[in-house]
Amino acid sequence: DVKVTQSSRYLVKRTGEKVFLECVQDMDHENMFWYRQDPGLGLRLIYFSYDVKMKEKGDIPEGYSVSREKKERFSLILESASTNQTSMYLCASSFQTVRAYEQYFGPGTRLTVT
Amino acid sequence: AQSVTQLDSHVSVSEGTPVLLRCNYSSSYSPSLFWYVQHPNKGLQLLLKYTSAATLVKGINGFEAEFKKSETSFHLTKPSAHMSDAAEYFCVVSRANSGNTPLVFGKGTRLSVIA
Numbered sequence: 001d002v003k004v005t006q007s008s009r010y011l012v013k014r015t016g017e018k019v020f021l022e023c024v025q026d027m028d029h030e031n032m033f034w035y036r037q038d039p040g041l042g043l044r045l046i047y048f049s050y051d052v053k054m055k056e057k058g059d060i061p062e063g064y065s066v067s068r069e070k071k072e073r074f075s076l077i078l079e080s081a082s083t084n085q086t087s088m089y090l091c092a093s094s095f096q097t098v099r100a101y102e103q104y105f106g107p108g109t110r111l112t113v114t
Numbered sequence: 115a116q117s118v119t120q121l122d123s124h125v126s127v128s129e130g131t132p133v134l135l136r137c138n139y140s141s142s143y144s145p146s147l148f149w150y151v152q153h154p155n156k157g158l159q160l161l162l163k164y165t166s167a168a169t170l171v172k173g174i175n176g177f178e179a180e181f182k183k184s185e186t187s188f189h190l191t192k193p194s195a196h197m198s199d200a201a202e203y204f205c206v207v208s209r210a211n212s213g214n215t216p217l218v219f220g221k222g223t224r225l226s227v228i229a
Contacts, residue, residue, distance in 0.1 A: 004157070031214070033216065035219075040123065040221060040222075041221060042204060042219045042220055042221040042222050043158075043204065043219040044219075045216055045217075045218075048216055050214070058216065090157075090158070092158075096214050097214075100214040100215070101146060101148055101160075101163060101165075101206075101208055101217060102160050102163075103158075103160070103217065104157075104159075105157035105158040105159070106157055107155075107156070107157050108157070
């Protein structure tokens, strides 16, 4: 079974703090993704990566950065957390083949910024 | 740019009655379309896919969807709802006409099943 794990299920941070969200997958997937999920807005792509040390901006990258030093790990960084970054953050991974559309998701991290 | 529109934010059905979740797409080429499901407190998972083969595609748990190019639709159906079908459903389109490309998610439809 593919497993995508995220470092925390719930996180509470203060405005201005630097926040790290970690994601690890155990299926040797090349692709990894970070989304945020908000009610009524669906999933929006923040950043993605097709390979180690590689990153691409998604639809809403402002206020975020990412790091991929190892194939299995993809980190999302909030440089200076703000209240409008309160959200559910989902990590996903997939192979880089014709089945690239089949993304495997982690359970999510619910981040609250106060 | 490719996009999907889910026409209902919330659908409520009685157990044993049919389910219809509506999705329209916009694409400049023949798209690849998918439905994902998110059960409460669980990760999203792929329910079914259309990738230019048969226009009627079957997924897990008795769900199916029909690709209709003339109507630019990809509605999700199930003949008889079960309590365990209560979840959030996302219609999804591939961003480009190639294999390795990010997905675009719709805003979701929450399905409630009443006993």
